[in-house]
Amino acid sequence: MPSRRRTLLKVIILGDSGVGKTSLMNQYVNKKFSNQYKATIGADFLTKEVQFEDRLFTLQIWDTAGQERFQSLGVAFYRGADCCVLVYDVNSMKSFENLNNWREEFLIQASPSDPENFPFVVLGNKVDVDGGNSRVVSEKKARAWCASKGNIPYFETSAKEGTNVEEAFQCIAKNALKSGEEEEIYLPDTIDVAASSQQRTGGCEC
Amino acid sequence: MNRSDSNKQSSSGEQEGAEIVYVKDNVAIHPTQYASERISGRLKLIKQGGSLLMTWIPYKGQSSSARLSEKDKSLYTIRAVPFSDVRSIRRHTPTLGWQYVIVVLSSGLAFPPLYFYNGGVREFLATIKHHAYLVRSADDANVFLVNDFQDPLQRTLSSLELPRAVSVTNTPSSAAAPSESPSSWTDGETFDRNSALAQQNARQRQKNNDPARDLSIQVLEKFSLVTRFARETTSQLFWEAQGDGFIPNDRRKHDKKTHDYPRIAESNNIQKLPEDVPVPEDPLEFDKVSLVWGKPRQPPLGIEEWSAFLDSEGRVTDSEEVRKRIFYGGVEQGLRKEVWPFLLGYHSYDSTYAEREYLVSVKKSEYETIKNQWKSISKEQAKRFTKFRERKGLIEKDVVRTDRSISFYDEDDSPNIKSLRDILLTYSFYNFDLGYCQGMSDLLSPILYVMGDESESFWCFVALMERLGPNFNRDQNGMHSQLFALSKLVELLDIPLHNYFKKNDCLNYFFCFRWVLIQFKREFEFEKTMRLWEVLWTHYKSEHLHLYVCVSILKRYRRKIIGEEMDFDTLLKFINELSGHIDLDAILRDAEALCICAGENGEACIPPGTPPSLPVDDASMYYQQDDDDVL
Numbered sequence: 001m002p003s004r005r006r007t008l009l010k011v012i013i014l015g016d017s018g019v020g021k022t023s024l025m026n027q028y029v030n031k032k033f034s035n036q037y038k039a040t041i042g043a044d045f046l047t048k049e050v051q052f053e054d055r056l057f058t059l060q061i062w063d064t065a066g067q068e069r070f071q072s073l074g075v076a077f078y079r080g081a082d083c084c085v086l087v088y089d090v091n092s093m094k095s096f097e098n099l100n101n102w103r104e105e106f107l108i109q110a111s112p113s114d115p116e117n118f119p120f121v122v123l124g125n126k127v128d129v130d131g132g133n134s135r136v137v138s139e140k141k142a143r144a145w146c147a148s149k150g151n152i153p154y155f156e157t158s159a160k161e162g163t164n165v166e167e168a169f170q171c172i173a174k175n176a177l178k179s180g181e182e183e184e185i186y187l188p189d190t191i192d193v194a195a196s197s198q199q200r201t202g203g204c205e206c
Numbered sequence: 207m208n209r210s211d212s213n214k215q216s217s218s219g220e221q222e223g224a225e226i227v228y229v230k231d232n233v234a235i236h237p238t239q240y241a242s243e244r245i246s247g248r249l250k251l252i253k254q255g256g257s258l259l260m261t262w263i264p265y266k267g268q269s270s271s272a273r274l275s276e277k278d279k280s281l282y283t284i285r286a287v288p289f290s291d292v293r294s295i296r297r298h299t300p301t302l303g304w305q306y307v308i309v310v311l312s313s314g315l316a317f318p319p320l321y322f323y324n325g326g327v328r329e330f331l332a333t334i335k336h337h338a339y340l341v342r343s344a345d346d347a348n349v350f351l352v353n354d355f356q357d358p359l360q361r362t363l364s365s366l367e368l369p370r371a372v373s374v375t376n377t378p379s380s381a382a383a384p385s386e387s388p389s390s391w392t393d394g395e396t397f398d399r400n401s402a403l404a405q406q407n408a409r410q411r412q413k414n415n416d417p418a419r420d421l422s423i424q425v426l427e428k429f430s431l432v433t434r435f436a437r438e439t440t441s442q443l444f445w446e447a448q449g450d451g452f453i454p455n456d457r458r459k460h461d462k463k464t465h466d467y468p469r470i471a472e473s474n475n476i477q478k479l480p481e482d483v484p485v486p487e488d489p490l491e492f493d494k495v496s497l498v499w500g501k502p503r504q505p506p507l508g509i510e511e512w513s514a515f516l517d518s519e520g521r522v523t524d525s526e527e528v529r530k531r532i533f534y535g536g537v538e539q540g541l542r543k544e545v546w547p548f549l550l551g552y553h554s555y556d557s558t559y560a561e562r563e564y565l566v567s568v569k570k571s572e573y574e575t576i577k578n579q580w581k582s583i584s585k586e587q588a589k590r591f592t593k594f595r596e597r598k599g600l601i602e603k604d605v606v607r608t609d610r611s612i613s614f615y616d617e618d619d620s621p622n623i624k625s626l627r628d629i630l631l632t633y634s635f636y637n638f639d640l641g642y643c644q645g646m647s648d649l650l651s652p653i654l655y656v657m658g659d660e661s662e663s664f665w666c667f668v669a670l671m672e673r674l675g676p677n678f679n680r681d682q683n684g685m686h687s688q689l690f691a692l693s694k695l696v697e698l699l700d701i702p703l704h705n706y707f708k709k710n711d712c713l714n715y716f717f718c719f720r721w722v723l724i725q726f727k728r729e730f731e732f733e734k735t736m737r738l739w740e741v742l743w744t745h746y747k748s749e750h751l752h753l754y755v756c757v758s759i760l761k762r763y764r765r766k767i768i769g770e771e772m773d774f775d776t777l778l779k780f781i782n783e784l785s786g787h788i789d790l791d792a793i794l795r796d797a798e799a800l801c802i803c804a805g806e807n808g809e810a811c812i813p814p815g816t817p818p819s820l821p822v823d824d825a826s827m828y829y830q831q832d833d834d835d836v837l
Contacts, residue, residue, distance in 0.1 A: 017644065018603035036610045039603075039644045041728065042719035044782050045775070060775070067600070067644045072682050076716045076774070094596065 009050075009176040010060045010080050012110075014102045015087035016095040017066030020125040023159035024087060025063050028169045033160050040065050043077045050173050059173050071105055078110035082176035083119045088137065090124045090156065096137045099145065119175035120152045123168055128158040224254040228333040232323040233262060235282055245279050249320060251333050258289040258337040260309070262320065284317055285502075289338040292352040297327055299348075307331075312353070313792070315799075485768045486702035488761065501798070503791045504535030506737075512541055520559030522548065528555070533746035536737040542656045549743040550669040566662065573661040577632045601630045601642050608647040612732055614655050625654055629664045636668065643678035646671075648727040652736050673818035677723050687816040688722050689715040692753050694811035699757055699800055703764045710773055717778040718756050725752060734790045741794060742818075747801045749819050750812050754804070758796035759788060 013021045022037045029046040045062040062077055064070070078084075084106050088095040103120060112118040124142050127135070139156060146152040153175070155168035228251035234244045247264035262284040293312040298319070299305050306321040307330070322330070331350060334340050343349035507528075515528050522528055528548075537545045547553040553562050580594065588595055605626040609615050615622050629650060634642040650667050657663040676684025692715050697704040707713050720728055725742065727735050742752050760767070763784070772780060801808060815821055 017600055036607060038607050038728070039647070041645055041648075041723055042716065043778065045779065065644060069643055069678065069680055070682075073716060073719065076714055 007056070008058050008060055009082045009173060010062065011083045011085060011172055011176055012062045012064065012078055012081045012106065013085045013087060014064060014106060015066060016089070016092070016098050016102075019066065019087045019089040019092070019095050020159045021066060021087050022063050024085075024123065024125060024157065024165060024168075025061050027159045027162055027165045029061065031162070033162070035160075042070075042073065052174070052177060057173070057177065059169070059176070068101075071109070074105065074109040078106060081106075081110050081112070082179045083121065083172050084110070085121050085123060085172055086152075087123045087125055088142075089126045090137050090142075091126055091129050091134045093136050096124075096142065096145075103149065116150070117179075119179045120149070121168065121172045121175060122146050122152050122154045124154070124156045125159055127156050127163065128161050224252045224259075227251050227253050227258075227337060228330060230322065230324065230326045230330065234321045234323055235262075235318045236321065237282065237318070244321075245282060246323070247283075249330070251330075251337070252286070253337055258334065259286045260284060260289065260292075261286050262317075282318065287311070289334065289352055294343075294352060295331065295334070295340075295350045297331065297348045297350065299327070483769045483771055485765050488700055488702070488764060501534060501795070503794065504531075506536040506538045507531050507541060507545070508538050509541050512545065520562065521557065522555040525555035529744040529746045533741055533744040536740050539656075539733075539736075542736065542740070543658065546653070546656055546740065546743075547662070547666055547669075549740055550666050551672070552666050552669045569665050570661040573632065573664050576636050577628060579635050580631055597634050597642050598631060600644075601627055601634070601647070604644060604647045605630065609651045609655075609732065612651075612655070615651070622654060625660050625663070626650060629654065629660060629667060632664060633667060633671070637671070637675070640671075640675055640678060645678065645724045648724040649674065652727075652732065652739065655732075656736065673820060674725070676815075676817045676821065684817045685719065685723060687813050688750075688753065689718065691750065691812040691816050692718060692722070692756050695753055695757050695804065695808060696760065698804055698807055698811055700761055700764065703760065703768065706768050710771075710777075712774050712777060717774070717781045718760075720782070721756055721759075722752065726755065729785050729788055730790055731786065738790060738794070745818075747798055748809070750809075750816065751797055751801060752818075753812065754797040754801045754808070755793055757800055758793050759784070761800075762793070762796065 013025060015021055017039065022040055023033060025046055026032055026034070026037070029048045040063055043062060043064045045060050048059045048061070050057050050059050062081075064074070064077060084103075086099050086102050088099055090096075099122065107115045107118065110118075122142065122145075124137065124139070129135075142156075143154055146154045153171050155164050155171070157164045157168055159165060228249075230249045232246055233249040234246040236244050245264045247262050249262045250260070252259045252261065262282075264279040264283060287309075291311050291313070292309060294310045296308045296310070297305070298307065304321045304323055305325065305327045306319040307327060308316055308319050310316040331340070334350075334352070339353055341351050343351055511531070512528075515522055515524065517523050525548075532545070532549070548555055553565070557565070580598075583591065583594060605623050608623075608626060614620075615626075617623075626647060630642055630646060633646070634640075649670060650663070653666050653670070654660075654663040657666055674684075677688075678684070693704070693707075693713055696707070707715075725735075726738055729735075730738060738755075742755075745751075748754065763780075766772075767777060767780070770776075804811075
């Protein structure tokens with residue numbers, strides 16, 4: 001039975017400063033929330049083991065600085081990404097409007113092999129704030145944008161209360177896995193290096 | 207000897223209750239190959255309390271050479287080193303020339319070879335043995351281990367496979383050829399031989415350029431093979447010592463502290479010392495024999511000592527001396543408020559009390575004027591002023607998450623948080639082109655904490671940003687030039703590590719981005735950050751000491767980085783997690799030593815105008831394009 005050798009899934013979280021990227025990551029991985037996370041400088045990542053069917057994967061979640069000025073660093077951090085998470089704050093129109101910039105910037109810098117089908121997931125965060133009264137971006141508006149960009153999956157989350165975080169990352173992991181699949185090289189379960197190279201040599205000579 | 211007697215009471219660090227158990231005159235070091243530049247002095251062993259100390263004090267005014275100043279001589283002085291800090295002593299008894307010893311400290315550093323012109327090495331060792339724990343190494347009869355040495359050292363020594371008997375060749379110059387190196391790692395199958403070659407080339411190259419290196423090569427040539435093997439041995443000892451920064455025990459502690467972060471998959475075998483991967487020796491360790499490493503840190507500058515630096519009208523009479531003093535010890539917390547404005551360049555050293563008082567009052571009203579520019583923006587006006595709203599929003603988001611664990615900032619409606627905001631917003635008007643950028647609140651926070659007053663903090667911050675502003679440029683040119691310089695410095699000071707980074711696609715040095723952008727603000731606790739900053743701001747040894755700090759941290763963990771074959775991701779994670787675990791004093795001493803060692807070659811690695819140097823062309827540096835986010 002063939003299985004993939006692949007075990008690492010790389011996910012990049014992007015979005016304006018202060019929309020809750022670090023909080024979402026920490027809520028998902030550590031089940032914790034703090035309102036004292038410092039502004040991210042440079043980049044960092046957390047990892048979490050996830051299981052799909054009977055296979056284990058390491059989800060590597062990259063948290064980056066939210067200020068546009070640091071975007072030139074992206075080249076180093078975005079490469080090899082399997083999924084990109086775009087986060088905005090439902091209480092900030094600007095952060096929603098910037099989603100398009102973040103998406104385009106990501107596609108330019110990460111230059112995935114198939115940009116049309118590269119998996120994004122959009123999270124509208126901070127739905128808990130002020131009981132939803134300070135909300136300025138409606139769910140409908142967000143979903144419309146997601147639909148227009150090739151049916152990007154959309155979740156409304158609260159990193160503070162943990163709302164929908166697990167579900168969102170399940171989806172993110174699944175999409176990351178799918179994205180890899182197209183380019184996946186299938187290898188036999190166990191590889192006998194000597195045997196397979198012999199085989200290959202034989203094949204070439206034929 | 208009269209000469210040495212007169213020296214006896216001077217700066218040897220002797221105190222009451224100390225007993226001199228060994229004295230030897232005419233013990234010399236050879237900083238260069240020139241006989242005229244040898245420095246003779248008196249070696250002493252002193253018993254004080256329960257511990258044994260070693261001192262070596264050069265004779266005063268004895269040198270025949272004009273090239274050796276008293277300052278140079280004092281650089282080599284060994285001041286009361288306790289034997290608890292000594293790792294080993296290697297004895298050399300060449301058939302030609304004088305006997306000498308190399309004293310290796312447990313930190314891995316070593317003093318220059320001490321030549322016993324009048325003999326007495328045996329007596330020296332016997333005296334130590336009498337007063338401290340000294341055993342002869344099982345592997346090498348000429349190595350004496352001090353204190354409790356365990357397996358690692360034995361292992362190292364046996365791995366060297368040193369020839370038992372070394373004959374003295376009659377062609378000294380060939381002895382210096384590195385191709386004969388018996389280093390064990392070149393035999394490792396997995397290690398890239400190109401790196402080995404590159405390392406040798408670099409040695410060759412640096413041998414030609416680097417005065418510090420020349421110094422050691424010259425000693426090497428002089429004493430032929432015997433010396434060379436000694437040096438190789440010593441370098442291996444250092445190499446072993448490198449591991450000490452992160453032995454498994456340390457790692458456990460480290461893990462415990464960060465237990466809420468699951469360990470990344472690649473480092474599951476993190477507990478295991480990386481023995482299977484050959485780690486190339488650190489080429490610089492090779493040289494440490496010939497250098498006296500960074501001086502011990504001093505207590506911080508206090509108010510009395512500071513007052514003595516001021517004349518009756520408040521001018522700093524010897525700014526160089528003040529900066530030197532702060533470089534080695536920092537400043538007491540209570541005095542920082544007075545001293546930092548000088549270090550930052552807000553006050554000039556030759557200003558009087560009256561001039562400073564006047565400046566402060568003028569600057570205060572200037573600050574209020576600028577602050578009023580944004581204070582007077584009405585709600586209606588703000589509605590039509592997107593850039594202002596966005597900038598303000600970004601600053602407000604950041605100030606409430608800056609150093610909130612410090613009591614100075616911990617209250618939710620702390621007036622100090624409001625001051626942070628006001629200063630940053632005012633700065634973004636003062637320097638509208640640069641605006642606000644994340645990281646600035648980290649740089650301002652300790653300044654406000656120290657200065658207290660809003661206007662004073664603002665102007666100190668302005669002075670700091672004169673130098674660090676380019677870190678925040680849209681095109682990141684300030685950051686790129688510093689990371690570039692850092693890569694060049696590592697190439698100069700640790701070619702195998704450089705080759706390792708090259709091979710693993712790590713030469714962009716983005717893993718050091720946070721270190722450089724905010725001057726290690728996130729790497730140390732608050733107090734230590736302030737200590738580090740004031741040392742950096744002295745610009746005493748170099749304007750770019752922070753880059754040497756980077757190199758010294760990387761060197762300290764090189765064995766782990768290379769041994770565990772860290773890739774870019776793992777390295778970034780590792781560096782991020784070093785936060786809170788870096789020994790500042792040790793790193794500063796290393797950085798000073800590296801800076802001295804790199805000398806002019808080091809400065810040549812750093813392009814002109816690289817922050818924190820003042821910009822070459824002030825006007826163009828901050829220019830931002832119109833389509834900038836300007837946040």
